[in-house]
Every structure is written in structure tokens, then in C-alpha cells.
Amino acid sequence: xxxxxxxxxxxxxxxxxxxxxxxxxxxxxxxxxxxxxxxxxxxxxxxxxxxxxxxxxxxxxxxxxxxxxxxxxxxxxxxxxxxxxxxxxxxxxxxxxxxxxxxxxxxxxxxxxxxxxxxxxxxxxxxxxxxxxxxxxxxxxxxxxxxxxxxxxxxxxxxxx
Amino acid sequence: xxxxxxxxxxxxxxxxxxxxxxxxxxxxxxxxxxxxxxxxxxxxxxxxxxxxxxxxxxxxxxxxxxxxxxxxxxxxxxxxxxxxxxxxxxxxxxxxxxxxxxxxxxxxxxxxxxxxxxxxxxxxxxxxxxxxxxxxxxxxxxxxxxxxxxxxxxxxxxxxxxxxxxxxxxxxxxxxxxxxxxxxxxxxxxxxxxxxxxxxxxxxxxxxxxxxxxxxxxxxxxxxxxxxxxxxxxxxxxxxxxxxxxxxxxxxxxxxxxxxxxxxxxxxxxxxxxxxxxxxxxxxxxxxxxxxxxxxxxxxxxxxxxxxxxxxxxxxxxxxxxxxxxxxxxxxxxxxxxxxxxxxxxxxxxxxxxxxxxxxxxxxxxxxxxxxxxxxxxxxxxxxxxxxxxxxxxxxxxxxxxxxxxxxxxxxxxxxxxxxxxxxxxxxxxxxxxxxxxxxxxxxxxxxxxxxxxxxxxxxxxxxxxxxxxxxxxxxxxxxxxxxxxxxxxxxxxxxxxxxxxxxxxxxxxxxxxxxx
Ligand code: FES
Numbered sequence: 001x002x003x004x005x006x007x008x009x010x011x012x013x014x015x016x017x018x019x020x021x022x023x024x025x026x027x028x029x030x031x032x033x034x035x036x037x038x039x040x041x042x043x044x045x046x047x048x049x050x051x052x053x054x055x056x057x058x059x060x061x062x063x064x065x066x067x068x069x070x071x072x073x074x075x076x077x078x079x080x081x082x083x084x085x086x087x088x089x090x091x092x093x094x095x096x097x098x099x100x101x102x103x104x105x106x107x108x109x110x111x112x113x114x115x116x117x118x119x120x121x122x123x124x125x126x127x128x129x130x131x132x133x134x135x136x137x138x139x140x141x142x143x144x145x146x147x148x149x150x151x152x153x154x155x156x157x158x159x160x161x
Numbered sequence: 162x163x164x165x166x167x168x169x170x171x172x173x174x175x176x177x178x179x180x181x182x183x184x185x186x187x188x189x190x191x192x193x194x195x196x197x198x199x200x201x202x203x204x205x206x207x208x209x210x211x212x213x214x215x216x217x218x219x220x221x222x223x224x225x226x227x228x229x230x231x232x233x234x235x236x237x238x239x240x241x242x243x244x245x246x247x248x249x250x251x252x253x254x255x256x257x258x259x260x261x262x263x264x265x266x267x268x269x270x271x272x273x274x275x276x277x278x279x280x281x282x283x284x285x286x287x288x289x290x291x292x293x294x295x296x297x298x299x300x301x302x303x304x305x306x307x308x309x310x311x312x313x314x315x316x317x318x319x320x321x322x323x324x325x326x327x328x329x330x331x332x333x334x335x336x337x338x339x340x341x342x343x344x345x346x347x348x349x350x351x352x353x354x355x356x357x358x359x360x361x362x363x364x365x366x367x368x369x370x371x372x373x374x375x376x377x378x379x380x381x382x383x384x385x386x387x388x389x390x391x392x393x394x395x396x397x398x399x400x401x402x403x404x405x406x407x408x409x410x411x412x413x414x415x416x417x418x419x420x421x422x423x424x425x426x427x428x429x430x431x432x433x434x435x436x437x438x439x440x441x442x443x444x445x446x447x448x449x450x451x452x453x454x455x456x457x458x459x460x461x462x463x464x465x466x467x468x469x470x471x472x473x474x475x476x477x478x479x480x481x482x483x484x485x486x487x488x489x490x491x492x493x494x495x496x497x498x499x500x501x502x503x504x505x506x507x508x509x510x511x512x513x514x515x516x517x518x519x520x521x522x523x524x525x526x527x528x529x530x531x532x533x534x535x536x537x538x539x540x541x542x543x544x545x546x547x548x549x550x551x552x553x554x555x556x557x558x559x560x561x562x563x564x565x566x567x568x569x570x571x572x573x574x575x576x577x578x579x580x581x582x583x584x585x586x587x588x589x590x591x592x593x594x595x596x597x598x599x600x601x602x603x604x605x606x607x608x609x610x611x612x613x614x615x616x617x618x619x620x621x622x623x624x625x626x627x628x629x630x631x632x633x634x635x636x637x638x639x640x641x642x643x644x645x646x647x648x649x650x651x652x653x654x655x656x657x658x659x660x661x662x663x664x665x666x667x668x669x670x671x672x673x674x675x676x677x678x
Contacts, residue, residue, distance in 0.1 A: 043376075046376055046379065046390070047372075047375065047376055048375065048379050048380065048386070051375075051380050051381055076509060077509070078508075078509060097349075097532055098345070098346045098349040098350065098353075098528065098532055099345045099346065099348070099349040100342065100345070100346070100511040100515060101508075101509055101510065101511050110665065111665070112511050112513035112514065112515070112664060112665050112666075113342070113346065113511060113513075113514070113515050113665075113666060114528065114529035114666045115529065115665045115666045115667060124598070124602075125602065126595070126598060126599055127529075127598065128528070128529055128530050128531060128532065128598075128609075130356050130359065130360075130531075130532070130606045130609075130610075131359065131606070
């Protein structure tokens with residue numbers, strides 16, 4: 001049956017799909033899905049496998065006279081190290097809201113960006129921050145303390161001298 | 162008859178051809194001659210790859226200033242300016258931390274006209290954002306998004322998103338304090354879906370926020386990887402995308418039958434001026450010859466050329482005028498106001514206050530209550546709502562008229578009142594008395610994510626618009642209400658974020674009251 005003989009269709013109308021066209025459609029479909037997969041695959045490149053960030057583990061030499069509750073912020077780091085009777089601990093200074101660096105205050109921490117406030121143990125007192133400031137791992141070595149900004153520890157964990 | 166040509170005739174004709182070469186080059190470029198008659202004016206348009214994005218003839222309605230205020234062309238002109246000045250700046254800019262800052266400093270202080278070009282680039286970018294927003298408002302208020310222009314409205318939204326993306330990626334490149342902290346905040350907003358996944362306790366297994374954050378920065382901090390990524394987006398990926406979308410956007414205007422106009426446009430315009438004469442004696446049944454093999458009809462088919470004038474010169478001169486005005490405005494602003502450059506980026510001391518570009522300050526105001534809602538939730542809701550408008554509003558009344566549709570200006574005035582009052586009231590409450598966290602310190606985070614000034618304002622707006630839909634029995638009325646409200650909310654929040662927020666994002670009546678530090 002030629003399509004043109006069907007009443008109501010003109011020479012210019014597309015022909016109805018035949019079995020041979022079905023194979024053609026399948027081929028086009030296969031080609032398109034291959035392209036789609038290739039496009040998805042391309043996202044593997046910008047997703048870095050190795051992060052270029054520098055090591056976050058460093059050694060601190062706490063000043064001899066560091067009163068309890070007084071922060072010591074090593075130069076170029078965003079972590080505050082404290083010492084009290086029970087030992088040494090470190091609290092991250094990166095605001096859990098949007099990543100600004102909080103300032104240590106007598107009554108805790110204060111974020112300059114959207115006004116979040118944290119209590120001295122890092123828990124949220126006010127503002128938009130959704131989570132408390134994490135405590136960082138401190139280990140005491142032979143030559144002072146080592147702080148690892150990548151490792152979080154439960155609140156209250158201290159390193160004994 | 163001539164015998165063998167004399168040795169000199171070859172040289173003579175060579176010289177003659179050389180003399181005629183300039184004219185012939187011009188003729189081969191513009192085949193149709195001077196556009197003086199309607200016919201040559203038409204061929205002038207469709208014989209040119211750039212001009213033929215336009216129709217050959219333009220409706221007189223489209224040429225009235227009050228139809229468009231030239232806003233779309235102004236946006237495109239500003240984009241053109243950023244393109245040219247951007248390429249110039251690329252001659253000196255080096256996308257590497259610290260070096261980038263030095264190169265911008267060089268551009269500012271050493272490179273001849275460098276400061277001027279950078280100022281133009283910055284002003285044109287700002288004007289492009291303003292023009293795009295106003296253009297969208299124009300299209301909305303004249304109900305020009307309706308059938309058959311729904312798809313072009315969607316393209317327009319994509320253009321809005323790429324415009325904001327271009328501006329924002331450009332913000333990082335100077336690598337100064339402003340840039341560094343704005344991008345830190347921006348990247349953490351990309352990460353803020355964690356606010357939800359954390360509340361649900363599924364971040365370990367499913368972390369779209371972390372993925373976005375890493376894809377954007379190529380690292381977990383804002384550093385050299387982030388800078389090169391933003392650079393690639395800013396100078397290559399986004400401009401390419403924008404140009405392609407722009408081509409489709411322009412082309413669709415023509416394919417959708419020109420600009421939207423009211424049904425009774427002929428009565429409104431009156432008889433055509435004496436110097437226009439009909440080019441077609443009857444309404445065409447096809448747009449042009451190629452269309453003879455195409456099924457279906459394009460929007461222009463079946464409509465006569467009545468009340469149209471040749472695009473050359475009427476439309477093109479108007480467009481050229483808008484282009485020149487935009488250039489003039491950008492140059493003037495660039496002469497009187499310098500693009501800012503703060504100190505070199507310092508990752509341990511945030512800028513205080515750390516402000517995003519002005520058009521994001523409304524969102525930053527919302528972000529200061531909940532990162533996810535302000536940065537991702539509300540923008541997504543707004544974009545989705547905008548995209549749905551042409552598919553919900555299937556009415557015809559008022560197309561092509563300012564504030565057309567049921568309710569008209571009165572309804573818009575009401576919506577402005579509510580649109581301004583709601584954010585002012587909610588903000589006043591939040592500024593004076595704080596928000597949930599201050600009242601109930603132990604409230605779980607997802608309650609605050611769900612109930613914060615952003616969601617309260619959105620809910621008020623949505624309720625108002627539903628009331629309008631009921632009252633006028635019209636989706637258009639609801640759309641006008643919602644759009645006007647969001648526009649007003651955007652303005653109020655942007656102004657608060659820009660002028661009334663100081664260090665620590667504390668409310669101050671004026672920047673003069675900011676504590677010095
Ligand atoms: S980044 Fe600290 S409050 Fe927003």
C-alpha cells in the first residue's frame with residue numbers, strides 16, 4: 001500500500017511509520033542515548049578525584065601562660081586552641097552557616113557575616129547557623145600538640161598533656 | 162574586430178578593475194543595493210544574516226516606545242559592551258590567586274585606559290542586570306508571555322539565570338576581600354541543601370549540596386581551582402550559552418509573530434500613515450516560498466501587512482538609538498564612578514560586612530535567616546512559578562496592554578501595597594524581636610528552615626494571589642498579584658540588605674552609624 005493512495009493525505013505528508021522506519025528510529029534512539037551517556041560522563045572530569053587543598057594537620061606551640069577560656073589562634077589557621085585544667089582542645093572557627101570566620105569573644109564566638117553567635121562550647125546561641133562549631137582533634141606529641149582541622153571529635157574531648 | 166590585444170590593454174583593464182574593486186567588494190557584500198524602496202528594504206533585511214533575525218516588516222504597535230521602552234535591546238546592547246570590554250580585559254587578567262589581584266591593580270593603575278575599560282565592563286554588567294529585570298517586568302505586565310510566546314518566556318528565564326551567573330562569576334575574579342568572601346558565601350549556599358539532608362540524617366548517603374560545592378570549587382576551599390573554574394565559566398561557558406539562547410530568543414520573537422499586541426490594535430493605532438503602501442494585495446497564505454512545503458502555519462500567515470512598516474529603517478533606527486543610549490549611559494557612569502577594589506583576599510579574616518553584588522542582597526537578607534531557604538529554596542520556587550505562568554494563564558483578555566487583564570491598575574496598586582507591607586512588617590519584627598532561634602534556643606533546625614521570614618513572606622504572597630484567583634475567577638489576576646508582590650519584596654529586601662545592614666549584619670539606620678574597626 002502506498003501512503004499517497006490513502007484518502008486525505010497528500011504527497012507532502014510524512015509517510016506512516018513502517019517496520020523499516022522502526023529500525024531507523026531505534027538507531028536514532030541508540031545514538032541519542034549514547035550521546036546522553038557521553039554528556040553525563042563528561043561530568044566526571046570537573047569532579048575532582050584528588051582535592052588540592054593543603055594539609056590541615058599542624059603543630060602548635062601553646063604559649064606557657066594561656067589562661068583558661070582564652071583562645072590561641074595559630075597564624076593562618078581557622079581554629080582556636082584552648083587550654084583549661086582538663087587539657088587542651090580546639091574549636092573550628094568556620095561558621096556553620098556560610099563559612100565566614102567567627103571571632104572569639106569573652107562569651108563565645110560571633111560571626112561577622114550574618115550575626116550568628118555561639119556559646120564557648122561551640123553550640124548555637126543565636127542566628128542562622130544550623131549546626132554547632134565542631135571540635136577538632138588534638139593529640140599531644142613529643143613536641144607540643146598536633147591539631148587536625150579535618151578530624152572532628154565529640155564536644156568535650158580534650159588532649160591531656 | 163580586434164586582432165591580438167595590445168600588450169598594454171591587459172594592464173589597463175587590470176588598473177580599471179583595481180579602481181572598481183572597492184565598489185565591487187561592497188556590492189558583493191550587500192547584493193541588493195541601497196535600501197530605498199520597499200522591495201530593496203526587504204531584501205536588505207533577509208539578505209543579511211544578522212538582520213534577518215528580524216521580520217522584514219514591523220508592526221507599528223511594536224515601534225511605540227510604551228510597548229517595550231527598548232528594554233530588551235538595552236539589555237542586549239549592555240551585553241555587547243561587556244563582551245567587547247571583557248575581551249580587552251582578558252589581555253591583562255591572569256586567573257591565579259594573588260596574581261589575579263595584581264593584574265587587576267595593573268589594569269586599574271598602569272594599563273592605558275585600563276581603569277576606564279574595567280569601569281565600563283562593570284557598569285554595563287550592572288545595567289544589563291537592571292535591563293533584564295525590567296524587560297521581564299515589561300513582558301509580564303503586558304501579558305506578552307501568553308500563547309504563542311510561552312516558550313520564549315522560558316528562554317527569557319534561562320537568559321535571566323545566565324545573566325546573573327555571568328555577573329556572579331565575574332565577582333570572584335579580582336580576588337580581593339569582597340570577591341573572596343562573596344564567593345565563599347555563594348559556594349556555601351550551593352552546599353546548603355545539607356541543611357535539609359542533615360536534618361533528615363541522610364547526608365552520609367545522599368549529599369547533593371556537597372557535590373555542588375565541590376563541582377563549583379574543584380576543592381573544598383576557595384582557592385586556585387575555584388578561581389580557574391569561575392574564570393572558565395565567566396569568559397567561555399556562560400557567554401557561549403547566553404549567545405545561543407539570545408539567538409533563539411530573537412528568532413522566536415519573529416516566529417511568534419512579532420511583539421504581542423492587543424486584539425483591537427487597528428482601532429487603537431488608527432489608519433496607517435500616508436507614506437506606507439501595501440506590499441501585498443491580499444493576506445498571504447504562506448510566509449515565504451520555502452514554507453510551501455512546510456505543514457501547518459506560522460504566526461504571520463493569514464494576516465495582511467496592514468499597519469506594518471518596513472523594518473529598515475524604522476525598527477533598525479530605533480534599535481540603533483537604544484544601543485547608542487545604552488553605550489552613552491555606560492560610558493558616563495564609567496567616567497564618574499570607579500569599580501571597587503578592596504584589599505587582597507585574606508582567607509582568615511572575613512570582610513565585615515561581606516556583601517554580595519547588590520542584586521543578590523535581597524537573597525542575602527533571606528539567607529541571614531536560613532541558608533537553604535534563602536539561597537536555594539525561594540529562588541527555585543520563584544523560577545518555577547515564573548516558568549509556569551504562561552501555562553496557567555490561558556486567557557486572552559488584555560494581551561499586549563500594560564496591566565492588561567482583570568483588575569487592571571487597581572489590582573496592581575493593591576498588590577504593590579501588600580508586596581511592600583509584608584516584607585517590611587516581617588523584617589521589622591525579625592529585626593526588633595529576633596526570630597525563632599532567639600525565642601526557643603532548642604528548636605530543631607528544620608523548623609527554622611521551614612518557618613523563617615522568607616517562607617512567611619512567600620506564604621503571604623501566595624495566599625493573596627489565591628484570593629485574587631478566586632475573586633476575579635482568573636489566573637491572570639493571581640499572576641499579577643504574585644508577580645507584583647515578588648517584585649516589591651525583591652526591592653524591599655534588596656534595599657534593606659544594601660543600605661541598612663552593617664557589620665555583623667546588624668541593622669543600622671545609615672552606614673554613618675557603623676562602628677569603626
Ligand atoms: S556565615 Fe556566619 S552567620 Fe552567616
